[in-house]
Amino acid sequence: MTLKVLLSPPDVGETEEQYVLQALRSGWVAPAGPDLDAFEAEIASRVGVRHAVGLSSGTAALHLALVSWGVGDGDVVIVPTMTFAATANAVCYVGARPHFVDCDPATGNISPELLESALDELAGSGARVRVVIAVDLFGHCADYARIEAVAASRGLKLLCDSAESFGARGAGRPAGSHGDAAVLSFNGNKVMTTSGGGMLLTDDGHLAAHVRKLSTQSREPVPHYEHVEIGYNYRLSNLLAALGRGQLSRLDDMIERRRQWRGAYRDLFADTPGVRLLAPEDDADDNCWLTAVVVNPCAAPWAAEDLGASMARHGVESRRVWKPMHAQPVFAGLSSTLDGSADRIFDYGVVLPSGSKMTDDDFALVSAAVEAVGCR
Known part of the structure; x- marks a missing residue:
């Protein structure tokens, strides 16, 4: 699509x-x-x-x-x-x-x-x-x-x-x-x-x-x-x-628009167990460039890949969170200090539309994709 x-x-x-x-x-x-x-x-x-x-x-x-x-x-x-x-x-x-x-x-x-x-x-x-x-x-x-x-x-x-x-x-x-x-x-x-x-x-x-x-x-x-x-x-x-x-x-107005979408996502997922925003609870100092969610596979009703697939079916762009550098083939063999946090965020994280040009109709389509997760 x-x-x-x-x-x-x-x-x-x-x-x-x-x-x-x-x-x-x-x-x-x-x-x-x-x-x-x-x-x-x-x-x-x-x-x-x-x-x-x-x-x-x-x-x-x-x-x-x-x-x-x-x-x-x-x-x-x-x-x-x-x-x-x-x-x-x-x-x-x-x-x-x-x-x-x-x-x-x-x-x-x-x-x-x-x-x-x-x-x-x-x-x-x-x-x-x-x-x-x-x-x-x-x-x-x-x-x-x-x-x-x-x-x-x-x-x-x-x-x-x-x-x-x-x-x-x-x-x-x-x-x-x-x-x-x-x-x-x-x-x-x-x-x-x-x-x-x-x-x-x-x-x-x-x-x-x-x-x-x-x-x-x-x-x-x-x-x-x-x-x-x-x-x-x-x-x-x-x-x-x-x-x-x-x-x-126009920067302040564009950031404020992104902040509004961040709040809308927080509300959208508020009642979904096992899904959290990759952001602190108090994000008033953030510019809200992109909003990502992390899906706990043991607690959420659906998996991160299900959310991405539903977005695609609805014509909504989403993507995985950055793949960690230590896992990139080009950097294989380099030293690192790890505890698994980045791997978990990559495995279970999804980045969602957050642009200042996004309209209410656009967000309604995003919301529909979230509501339809798991539906084929």
Whole structure:
């Protein structure tokens, strides 16, 4: 059946059209320009950091932070096992080795207790750990109050993958303001989009300047083309930044719409035994990017795969929760610190439509699919 309700389609309209049209008419089509400068300043101001560097993707931001910190061959980087592959891929780009750490079963975010266990284990083996990466899964910030303390006590850099959490808050601060640096993603399915794009956020002026240089092929500030280190073509374009500025002006309303759907899902499953949201009870600080449910096979009247099948029959897109990195064939054989939480979330979790464009009629179709679970 043709999909009628998508997970998280882009939510763009006349506001974004006007921003992009003005950028086109200004003549600043590529590569950089005043809209990129303004977009960086607006994001930095909203998050409360000193520097923002617009890049082609969140993956590029992860990569360039690691490059700038000199992470490379022989180094180990802590990576949550419950994440999208880009987090681990960026570590491999620089020749370092990911060590995967399991998650808090309530939220899917990296477990601070297991993080400490992993660091003790790696220290005992003589591994050279340089960086901890934390990921804000599905719009809920990781436990930064504890994770920042752990990283600081070990003298480690903390890189926050906030690709899924822009607009959320954690430990009393905006997502993207934690750690030594953070990254955002503006991919087409995120809370706000620049079609494709990302950003590095930091209070470290030297890091921001180096990332900006690396992202434009590492050209030296001389009249001719001079390069003393390897660079990358990772800069965000002025036109896409203009689209982002339009989205940013609507961000709070789009998050509020997603929050309404989160509440509607909580009500929808309230009387179904064995089904819970992969989110804390108090999710007022989340951006509610995507809503996922976890189905307990011993208590629920149906299984996770039954829910997914019913969604498909009704033309509603759903998907499994991220497959843990330690279970991915490409990362087979890498070290990890696990307790089974991520495996259980993957086995029994389903992600449901959560976009700010979703209508009441769309949600009625989702509700019908839930009511029909098990019916053939």
